[in-house]
Amino acid sequence: MIGSDAFWIVLTGALVAVASGLLGSFLLLRRMALIGDAISHAVLPGIVLAFLFSGNLHSLPTVLGAAAVGLLSTIGIEALHRRGGLPGDASMGLVFTFLFAVGVIGVSSLGGNADLDQECVLYGELAFIGFEERLLGMPTSTTILLANLLLVLGVLGVGYRGLFLTTFDAGYAAAIGISTAFWHYLLMGLVSVTTVVSFEAVGAILVVAFLIGPAAIGHLLTDKLPWLLTWAAVSGVFASLGGYALAALLDANVAGAMTAVLGFEFLLAFLFGPYGWSTWRRRRPQTGLEKLRPLGAPVKP
Amino acid sequence: MPQWLHLDDPNLWLVLAGTVLVGAASALVGVFAFLRRRALVGDAVAHSVLPGIALAFVVGQSRSLAVLLPGAFISGLLALWSIDAIARNSRIKPDAATGLVLSVFFGTGILLMTWIQRSQGAAQAGLDRFLFGQAAGILPTDLYLFAAVAAFLAVCIAIALKEFRLLSFDPEFARAIGMPFRSLEGLLAVLTVLAVVIGVQTVGVVLMAALLITPAAAARFWTDRLGTMLLLAAGIAAMGSMAGSMVSYAVPRQPTGPWIIVALSALALASMAFAPRRGWLAQRIRLAAYRRKIARENVLKAFWHAAEEQRPEVASVPGAGHPTSPVLSEAQLLERRAFVPRSLRRSMRKLARQGLLQAVQAQPDAVSAAGWQATPEGLRAGARLARIHRLWELYLTEKLRIAPDHVHDDAEAIEHLITPELEAELEAVLDHPERDPHGSAIPRPNGTGSRGKDRTEKPINPKAG
Numbered sequence: 001m002i003g004s005d006a007f008w009i010v011l012t013g014a015l016v017a018v019a020s021g022l023l024g025s026f027l028l029l030r031r032m033a034l035i036g037d038a039i040s041h042a043v044l045p046g047i048v049l050a051f052l053f054s055g056n057l058h059s060l061p062t063v064l065g066a067a068a069v070g071l072l073s074t075i076g077i078e079a080l081h082r083r084g085g086l087p088g089d090a091s092m093g094l095v096f097t098f099l100f101a102v103g104v105i106g107v108s109s110l111g112g113n114a115d116l117d118q119e120c121v122l123y124g125e126l127a128f129i130g131f132e133e134r135l136l137g138m139p140t141s142t143t144i145l146l147a148n149l150l151l152v153l154g155v156l157g158v159g160y161r162g163l164f165l166t167t168f169d170a171g172y173a174a175a176i177g178i179s180t181a182f183w184h185y186l187l188m189g190l191v192s193v194t195t196v197v198s199f200e201a202v203g204a205i206l207v208v209a210f211l212i213g214p215a216a217i218g219h220l221l222t223d224k225l226p227w228l229l230t231w232a233a234v235s236g237v238f239a240s241l242g243g244y245a246l247a248a249l250l251d252a253n254v255a256g257a258m259t260a261v262l263g264f265e266f267l268l269a270f271l272f273g274p275y276g277w278s279t280w281r282r283r284r285p286q287t288g289l290e291k292l293r294p295l296g297a298p299v300k301p
Numbered sequence: 302m303p304q305w306l307h308l309d310d311p312n313l314w315l316v317l318a319g320t321v322l323v324g325a326a327s328a329l330v331g332v333f334a335f336l337r338r339r340a341l342v343g344d345a346v347a348h349s350v351l352p353g354i355a356l357a358f359v360v361g362q363s364r365s366l367a368v369l370l371p372g373a374f375i376s377g378l379l380a381l382w383s384i385d386a387i388a389r390n391s392r393i394k395p396d397a398a399t400g401l402v403l404s405v406f407f408g409t410g411i412l413l414m415t416w417i418q419r420s421q422g423a424a425q426a427g428l429d430r431f432l433f434g435q436a437a438g439i440l441p442t443d444l445y446l447f448a449a450v451a452a453f454l455a456v457c458i459a460i461a462l463k464e465f466r467l468l469s470f471d472p473e474f475a476r477a478i479g480m481p482f483r484s485l486e487g488l489l490a491v492l493t494v495l496a497v498v499i500g501v502q503t504v505g506v507v508l509m510a511a512l513l514i515t516p517a518a519a520a521r522f523w524t525d526r527l528g529t530m531l532l533l534a535a536g537i538a539a540m541g542s543m544a545g546s547m548v549s550y551a552v553p554r555q556p557t558g559p560w561i562i563v564a565l566s567a568l569a570l571a572s573m574a575f576a577p578r579r580g581w582l583a584q585r586i587r588l589a590a591y592r593r594k595i596a597r598e599n600v601l602k603a604f605w606h607a608a609e610e611q612r613p614e615v616a617s618v619p620g621a622g623h624p625t626s627p628v629l630s631e632a633q634l635l636e637r638r639a640f641v642p643r644s645l646r647r648s649m650r651k652l653a654r655q656g657l658l659q660a661v662q663a664q665p666d667a668v669s670a671a672g673w674q675a676t677p678e679g680l681r682a683g684a685r686l687a688r689i690h691r692l693w694e695l696y697l698t699e700k701l702r703i704a705p706d707h708v709h710d711d712a713e714a715i716e717h718l719i720t721p722e723l724e725a726e727l728e729a730v731l732d733h734p735e736r737d738p739h740g741s742a743i744p745r746p747n748g749t750g751s752r753g754k755d756r757t758e759k760p761i762n763p764k765a766g
Contacts, residue, residue, distance in 0.1 A: 259408020
């Protein structure tokens with residue numbers, strides 16, 4: 001029988017992992033995995049402001065305010081790229097490091113605030129989730145993350161067709177009158193909100209692992225979007241369970257342990273998955289050139 | 302000298318020298334990461350050194366850099382290798398592989414470091430500085446190490462500059478001429494990891510990416526030459542590092558690394574905005590000047606069209622001499638073409654100053670109203686535009702087989718760009734034509750009407766297009 005603390009930790013971790021895993025699947029398919037990385041760093045100044053004004057991230061306006069900074073960062077990256085003439089990857093690196101630096105300066109300046117310190121920024125603190133004030137019978141962070149997951153599921157459920165089409169065939173989607181920009185910014189907005197509400201649990205950096213990891217695992221296991229989403233969610237839940245066990249064993253940070261387990265799951269999928277290392281070379285389209293005999297090579301009998 | 306700036310404080314000099322060395326060294330390597338569009342690979346390496354540092358601490362039981370840095374180095378290289386292996390051997394794309402390896406290595410590093418912290422107590426405090434950087438703690442011995450690494454990087458880059466240049470700008474060519482492509486990539490990777498390993502102590506793992514990329518991005522706006530760009534990037538990095546160190550030294554409780562990054566970002570943004578030629582402002586100015594030139598040329602063209610309409614016999618009959626410009630009022634010009642009134646007035650003032658247009662007073666006999674008239678020179682300029690426009694339309698219909706009713710917009714844009722050399726070539730290719738696909742005469746280079754037969758003699762074949 002696991003204690004109630006353990007239960008809340010695993011549940012909260014799973015809520016983070018499933019919500020980010022679902023969103024990450026779309027990011028991965030849209031070749032935007034690193035945008036998730038950038039957003040998760042860029043929300044830090046927003047989070048610092050939220051703490052400055054209300055001391056926590058437990059109200060809707062603070063969450064939305066902090067998430068808005070993440071959304072703005074994607075617009076900034078776009079602007080540096082298109083107007084400033086920087087390559088896309090460099091403009092991403094420039095914007096998110098700048099915002100993160102501003103955030104760290106903010107954290108240092110806040111100083112005395114016990115709820116927001118540098119460690120929290122890097123890896124959050126899941127271990128004490130059980131001590132949080134209750135909201136609707138659950139620790140506050142857990143309730144908020146559950147609400148976030150429901151929001152993500154709701155949007156994905158209602159907008160599945162739009163997201164599907166704009167992801168796989170943006171040209172066709174645009175031709176039949178679906179706004180690619182709308183779905184793009186909706187996805188960016190959801191990623192920003194999820195990053196912000198996951199912040200206290202896993203910090204600003206490890207959330208990247210949950211955005212990309214489960215999606216990458218699913219990507220190695222299936223070709224179908226519904227199954228990709230399912231595998232992403234399942235591997236996220238397992239990472240939460242396994243991560244808790246590992247962290248309890250070593251008496252170490254839970255979020256870090258979950259990430260390590262995700263890495264291990266990915267390794268398994270990479271080694272044995274149907275689209276992983278073992279089969280990739282065989283699947284690659286044959287050009288016919290492989291069969292050509294080099295000039296002067298002896299003809300095999 | 303301000304009160305707070307104790308220039309005799311040796312600690313300040315240590316921090317300044319350390320951050321400048323680290324910044325300049327990272328900037329040199331970062332230039333290649335920037336040019337090769339691998340900006341975020343440095344980010345991945347920086348996050349990935351963490352587990353190596355933690356394991357080296359466990360194995361070596363020491364916080365000295367001599368023990369920790371080899372661990373960091375190995376784990377950084379391992380991360381680069383993993384990214385490459387994943388992207389090569391599965392359907393996962395390089396960007397996703399980068400993000401995955403980065404976060405998994407970092408998470409594992411956090412796991413190990415918190416484990417060390419709880420099992421071994423306060424000794425871990427020395428490892429913390431790799432997370433956020435701690436420039437204030439630079440020791441004189443560290444400084445020697447930084448200097449040695451920076452010198453090594455600079456020498457390597459100087460020796461292999463030619464190869465790296467090719468690798469950055471034309472990797473396919475480098476491969477084709479048999480350059481040891483993989484080895485060079487490997488060398489660059491090793492140099493990157495080295496720069497990261499010494500850099501993470503001053504700015505921390507997350508901001509290391511900026512130390513690599515931001516100076517290079519800033520330098521790119523000032524020059525097109527690789528050598529200059531390397532020196533500039535190093536100089537910009539040194540400036541940013543000094544500024545950041547000063548701020549954190551002067552203001553209590555302010556971290557050095559983030560302030561260095563803020564200073565560097567400001568320098569990059571300023572370069573992007575104000576650099577000559579490539580900067581945003583310079584480009585806007587150039588674009589505006591170009592737009593005004595087009596607007597002026599369109600005014601001259603409108604005068605030529607009016608002259609053609611007024612006296613078609615002069616415009617199209619051989620030897621009839623120069624047509625003269627009609628007098629057009631502003632309202633008449635606006636009727637001919639949808640000019641923006643304010644920009645039209647500006648164009649005409651400038652054209653008048655250039656002697657291509659002249660104001661005409663209302664005649665006392667009240668036959669002609671007041672307005673503007675193109676000078677012979679202005680009319681010739683207008684004729685040239687009409688000429689290029691029609692030559693281009695003909696070229697598109699004859700050589701590219703585009704329908705005659707589809708070529709106008711294209712010609713409207715190209716007429717402002719064609720040089721006299723291209724104009725001559727176009728005419729030669731088309732064999733000195735007389736008429737465009739719509740039957741209008743093509744003015745001769747000297748601005749007189751075409752030598753042409755008129756349009757009844759040479760009917761236009763509608764199938765020609």
